[in-house]
Amino acid sequence: MKDKLLNWLNQALMLNIFLVLFSFFWLAIAVLGRSLNIPLGLELWYKLWEPVFTPSIGILMGGAVLSGVISWVNKRLDSQSN
Known part of the structure; x- marks a missing residue:
């Protein structure tokens, strides 16, 4: 399950990083244009x-921290069970 x-x-973070890189x-x-x-759409980007890019960056950062914490907890639990 874990x-x-x-x-x-x-997988969700991987998709999200593509959105962040695209933005x-x-x-x-657009700045070059x-x-x-x-x-080239700078006003639309603004x-x-x-509503789109700021939450996506926040989700990416929070998800990366959460993924790291989950991996750290899993390693600690695995080392204690051995």
Whole structure:
């Protein structure tokens, strides 16, 4: 059960990191476009920052901490049972 939960958490975090990376690359390209006076969606990115990208980054950080804590607890329990 705990392995299945940890596996699901790791898969969800993997998908979430792709969203975070996508948002970063979109921001970088949109800022470059703004400097060249080419509209590449920077205003839309700003509108999506608070409702989409900020929670995604928070979930990624919290999930990484949770995954680390679960792995640490599993190692401690395994070492005590041996």
